[in-house]
Amino acid sequence: MRYISSHRPTAFAATTTIIALLMPSLLAHAQTEPSAASRSQLKVETNFPNGSGRVIEINHASRYIRIEPTTHELRGWACWWYIRVSGIVPGEMITIEVGPEPWATPSQAMFSTDDRTWQQTAPGEPVGRSIKYQQTIDAPVAWFAWGPPFTVAAATRLVNQAKQACNDVQEFTLCETRGGRAVPAMRFQPREATPTSAIWVQARQHAWEAGSSWVCKGFVEWLVSDDPRAARLRGSTMVTVVPIMDIDNVAIGAGGKNQVPHDHNRDWSEQPHWRSVAEAMRELRRLDDTGQLDLFVDLHNPGANTTRPFYYVPPRELMTTLRQRNLDRFLAASRIEMTGPLQFTGEIRESGPEYDEGWKQISKNWVTLNSRDHVVATTLEISWNTPDSTIDGYQTVGRQLGLAIERYLQLDPHKATSQETKPGQQIR
Ligand SMILES: [Zn+2]
Numbered sequence: 093m094r095y096i097s098s099h100r101p102t103a104f105a106a107t108t109t110i111i112a113l114l115m116p117s118l119l120a121h122a123q124t125e126p127s128a129a130s131r132s133q134l135k136v137e138t139n140f141p142n143g144s145g146r147v148i149e150i151n152h153a154s155r156y157i158r159i160e161p162t163t164h165e166l167r168g169w170a171c172w173w174y175i176r177v178s179g180i181v182p183g184e185m186i187t188i189e190v191g192p193e194p195w196a197t198p199s200q201a202m203f204s205t206d207d208r209t210w211q212q213t214a215p216g217e218p219v220g221r222s223i224k225y226q227q228t229i230d231a232p233v234a235w236f237a238w239g240p241p242f243t244v245a246a247a248t249r250l251v252n253q254a255k256q257a258c259n260d261v262q263e264f265t266l267c268e269t270r271g272g273r274a275v276p277a278m279r280f281q282p283r284e285a286t287p288t289s290a291i292w293v294q295a296r297q298h299a300w301e302a303g304s305s306w307v308c309k310g311f312v313e314w315l316v317s318d319d320p321r322a323a324r325l326r327g328s329t330m331v332t333v334v335p336i337m338d339i340d341n342v343a344i345g346a347g348g349k350n351q352v353p354h355d356h357n358r359d360w361s362e363q364p365h366w367r368s369v370a371e372a373m374r375e376l377r378r379l380d381d382t383g384q385l386d387l388f389v390d391l392h393n394p395g396a397n398t399t400r401p402f403y404y405v406p407p408r409e410l411m412t413t414l415r416q417r418n419l420d421r422f423l424a425a426s427r428i429e430m431t432g433p434l435q436f437t438g439e440i441r442e443s444g445p446e447y448d449e450g451w452k453q454i455s456k457n458w459v460t461l462n463s464r465d466h467v468v469a470t471t472l473e474i475s476w477n478t479p480d481s482t483i484d485g486y487q488t489v490g491r492q493l494g495l496a497i498e499r500y501l502q503l504d505p506h507k508a509t510s511q512e513t514k515p516g517q518q519i520r
Pocket residue numbers: 297298301392393
């Protein structure tokens with residue numbers, strides 16, 4: 093069905109073009125004919141920031157495009173894709189086939205006609221190890237992507253947006269990457285007094301996990317809002333936010349996960365390879381030295397089959413009784429606040445020696461092993477393969493994460509009750 097001969101339509105298109113040049117009204121008429129679509133050439137481009145996609149096949153007659161994510165050697169999984177398609181006749185159906193599964197093939201992809209607002213496609217149809225999306229497009233140009241893209245420019249815009257909305261925001265560059273790019277970051281620093289509490293929220297150690305940056309954006313937008321609970325949090329707590337850690341791979345549209353020599357979330361060692369990680373470690377150490385650091389949250393997107401957000405937590409045996417109590421309080425606060433549509437129902441997974449031999453070099457485990465014993469460090473995994481894994485859905489999780497953090501810090505995480513300070517006592 094895909095290989096319809098295009099000879100006749102092409103010849104006809106040339107004739108039509110000549111007539112249309114002479115009589116523009118004829119072209120308008122021609123475009124309303126059902127066969128018009130087969131006469132315009134579809135064009136796929138990825139030559140823009142965060143773009144990815146190698147064309148395997150285009151059939152102009154059947155309006156069918158088959159791609160794979162662009163492979164970037166040594167840059168991790170090839171799972172992120174983001175393409176611009178032009179030559180569309182408004183109102184026609186475009187078919188995009190992508191593979192292979194599982195990381196590159198969400199049940200619903202995303203599409204946009206302005207590269208800014210993104211909607212889910214209709215559910216795709218599995219074709220072997222690939223998936224085929226069919227979507228009617230009402231514009232001459234459309235963008236299709238694995239998920240809603242969140243680019244380096246979007247990170248810079250988010251920092252500026254926060255700065256404009258709130259006097260307490262200071263922008264800073266976390267570092268310059270090995271690729272020579274600046275890593276935008278921001279800090280909420282209450283002006284009146286030195287805050288006794290500091291928290292750190294970061295996203296996108298894995299470049300393909302664009303949804304995590306949208307969660308981060310939802311968190312920031314809530315934090316600068318006039319919600320009294322947001323005002324309370326930013327009035328009492330220093331909040332550092334890094335919307336994209338692996339800037340270089342986001343810029344070129346690479347996956348980043350399991351890149352060489354290892355990815356950002358296996359880099360939290362005595363000799364970090366990636367500068368974002370080195371600088372985050374240095375800052376977290378400093379905040380812990382001053383006794384301010386209370387909480388670290390690392391935002392990610394998990395495997396394709398996960399339907400609800402969950403937390404990775406450090407192995408319990410690494411944690412003091414106080415730290416375990418605080419973790420349980422934070423999880424309870426998250427359960428109260430993250431009510432959906434992407435709901436946190438209390439699911440946690442431990443990532444210790446059985447999970448990965450490099451477990452000590454995972455961010456939250458490093459923070460746990462290198463901070464005061466009340467500090468909570470977790471990874472929040474936000475499901476990306478659901479009908480609610482949209483910009484709205486992600487931003488709602490971010491706002492709810494803010495509410496959970498505010499709720500958690502209502503109780504002093506430094507203070508243990510006499511019960512909890514008994515030596516050797518474990519909460520489980
Ligand atoms: Zn990840």
